[in-house]
Each structure stands twice: as structure tokens, then as C-alpha cells.
Amino acid sequence: MVIINAHIVSGDNTWERGYIRFDGMTIESVGAMEDYEAGTDSEYDVRGALVTPGMIDVHIHGGYDVDTMDADVDRLRHLSRAMLAEGVTSYFATTITQSPAAITKALQAARTVIEVGNTSLVGIHLEGPFVNVDNAGAQPAEYIIDPDAHQFRAWQEEAGGHIRLVTYAPERPGARELEQAMLETGAIGSTGHTNATFAENKEANVKHGTHLYNQMRGIHHREPGTVGYCLLERDVMVEIIPDGIHSRREMVDFAYRLKGADGLVVITDAMRAKGLPDGRYELGGQPVIVEGGQPDSKPGTWPVVS
Numbered sequence: 001m002v003i004i005n006a007h008i009v010s011g012d013n014t015w016e017r018g019y020i021r022f023d024g025m026t027i028e029s030v031g032a033m034e035d036y037e038a039g040t041d042s043e044y045d046v047r048g049a050l051v052t053p054g055m056i057d058v059h060i061h062g063g064y065d066v067d068t069m070d071a072d073v074d075r076l077r078h079l080s081r082a083m084l085a086e087g088v089t090s091y092f093a094t095t096i097t098q099s100p101a102a103i104t105k106a107l108q109a110a111r112t113v114i115e116v117g118n119t120s121l122v123g124i125h126l127e128g129p130f131v132n133v134d135n136a137g138a139q140p141a142e143y144i145i146d147p148d149a150h151q152f153r154a155w156q157e158e159a160g161g162h163i164r165l166v167t168y169a170p171e172r173p174g175a176r177e178l179e180q181a182m183l184e185t186g187a188i189g190s191t192g193h194t195n196a197t198f199a200e201n202k203e204a205n206v207k208h209g210t211h212l213y214n215q216m217r218g219i220h221h222r223e224p225g226t227v228g229y230c231l232l233e234r235d236v237m238v239e240i241i242p243d244g245i246h247s248r249r250e251m252v253d254f255a256y257r258l259k260g261a262d263g264l265v266v267i268t269d270a271m272r273a274k275g276l277p278d279g280r281y282e283l284g285g286q287p288v289i290v291e292g293g294q295p296d297s298k299p300g301t302w303p304v305v306s
Contacts, residue, residue, distance in 0.1 A: 001042050001043075002019055002039075004046070008020065009050065010052075015030075020051065052087075055087050058125055059094050060269065061271050062079060063276075064274065067271065068094055070109075073109050077119060092165060093113075093124050097143045103126075103155065107124060125166075126163050132172060132194050137215040147174035148174055164187055165190055166189050167191075169191070170194060171194060176204075179204060189204070190209060191209050194217065195217045197223055211241055216230075237264075238255070240252060240265070241268065271288065278293070
């Protein structure tokens with residue numbers, strides 16, 4: 001199959017009129033139309049439509065009336081199709097702090113979808129329950145626990161090894177043991193919902209940060225905090241929600257100037273209400289009212305940050 005007459009932006013190159021030749025699901029070649037040689041492939045003339053690499057969202061709880069915590073295989077497939085239609089070609093189903101049994105069921109459902117295949121769901125982000133209750137945000141405080149390597153190993157087994165990212169608080173008891181378990185099972189630890197100091201993040205050798213600025217220890221001129229750690233350490237990849245709500249435009253610019261495009265991971269952190277009209281929804285069992293396209297979990301706590 002060949003896509004022709006496309007406006008292609010690859011990240012490294014741009015072609016105003018170009019082609020993309022596929023061999024099954026693999027891109028075989030990309031180039032300008034003047035270099036295109038027709039063959040026996042099926043041609044799809046997109047007449048100047050913009051073609052870019054698919055988006056990847058490593059932190060999304062749900063959308064289109066689906067939530068990872070529903071633990072529903074069919075609904076997760078529905079979410080995958082809906083996201084693929086909007087250009088998200090890969091995503092991590094993200095959990096939220098809940099009872100161990102509820103998390104287990106969610107992991108099992110995500111595993112089934114991943115292993116059956118033919119889906120844009122490619123991994124799992126375990127957000128909580130190993131976080132700091134003082135930085136809970138939308139994480140239900142009653143289910144928050146200290147890092148537990150044994151529990152994590154059990155969940156990774158239930159997930160078939162598909163937990164790729166774990167948001168946790170590096171300053172809490174048990175964090176070193178959890179970090180070793182993550183390393184051994186192929187998961188990456190992400191500092192988030194945390195009050196960790198710069199030094200505590202450094203000791204943990206954290207390489208990823210969860211939704212920059214939100215629910216993490218901020219910058220102080222005598223204590224750079226988790227925000228300072230994420231921004232200043234060159235080898236740390238950090239998530240950011242550049243919606244002007246969770247992070248003001250100026251603060252997105254601030255992060256970009258320090259990290260550059262290679263150091264920032266754009267995420268949605270979206271919930272069930274994504275793609276739906278205003279109304280009453282829930283996140284992690286907590287009521288969320290969406291008005292004017294903006295969520296409010298309860299007076300004085302908006303915006304919701306999970």
C-alpha cells in the first residue's frame with residue numbers, strides 16, 4: 001500500500017507533496033512525490049492531507065465513557081478504537097489508587113486486551129497506590145499505601161509483565177525495595193504525587209516524572225524539590241499536561257526552555273469524560289462535574305489531577 005500526495009511531517013523531515021510506502025504495518029520508504037515510482041501497490045491519494053507520526057499517551061485513565069478501572073475488556077477495546085481515530089496509535093492504560101482487588105481486575109483486563117493484540121493499548125501505567133497521601137490529588141486517600149515490592153510483584157504477574165510505568169513517592173518507606181522490583185520486571189519508576197526533596201529523588205535515581213508541577217514538591221530557592229529535579233536533571237523524562245489549566249502557558253514554556261522537546265512527554269491524563277458532553281462523571285470512584293469542558297471534583301479542588 002502507498003499513500004501519495006500527502007503533506008508529510010516526520011519529525012526529522014517535511015515533504016509538502018510526498019508518499020509513504022508500507023509493507024504490511026511497516027513503513028518501507030518515505031519521500032517526495034518527484035521520487036515516487038509507481039508499482040503494483042494499492043495507491044491512496046490523500047490530496048494534500050497532513051500525515052504525521054501517531055501520538056503516544058503514556059498517562060490516560062480513560063475517555064468516551066470508559067475508565068481503566070472498569071476492568072472491562074470490551075470497553076477498553078472501544079477506547080482503543082476511539083483513540084486510534086483521533087491519531088493516538090499507542091497508549092498506556094492508567095490505573096488509579098483503589099483497593100488491591102480493584103487494581104488487580106483492571107490489570108487483568110488490560111493484559112487481556114494487550115495480549116489479544118490488534119489494539120493501540122500497548123502497556124499499563126500503575127499510578128498509585130504507592131504515593132504520598134499529602135500529595136494525593138484525585139487519588140483516593142483511603143487506599144494509599146507505602147511502596148510495597150511484594151504487592152507490586154504480584155500485580156506485575158497479574159498484568160503479564162505489561163506494567164511499564166509506575167508513579168510512586170520515592171521518599172516513602174519501602175521505596176528502595178520497590179525500585180529494585182521495578183528494575184527486575186522491566187518497569188520504570190516515575191516520581192509523582194510526592195513530597196520528595198531534590199536529594200531524595202537523586203538517591204532514588206528517578207528517570208521519569210509524573211505530570212510536572214501537579215501534586216509534586218515545588219521549587220524553592222533553598223530546596224529545588226521534585227519539580228526542580230525533573231527540570232534540572234538532563235536524563236529525566238517528564239510528563240506535562242499543556243492544556244493551559246493544569247499548566248499555564250508560561251510554565252509550559254518554562255519547562256520547554258529547560259528540557260527541550262526531547263525531555264518532555266505530552267500527556268492528557270484524561271478521564272471517562274474525554275470526548276463526551278458536560279455532565280456528571282466519576283474518577284476513581286470520586287464524583288467529577290464537567291462544565292464548559294472543565295472538570296471540578298469538588299469546590300476548591302479544581303483542576304482534577306489524578
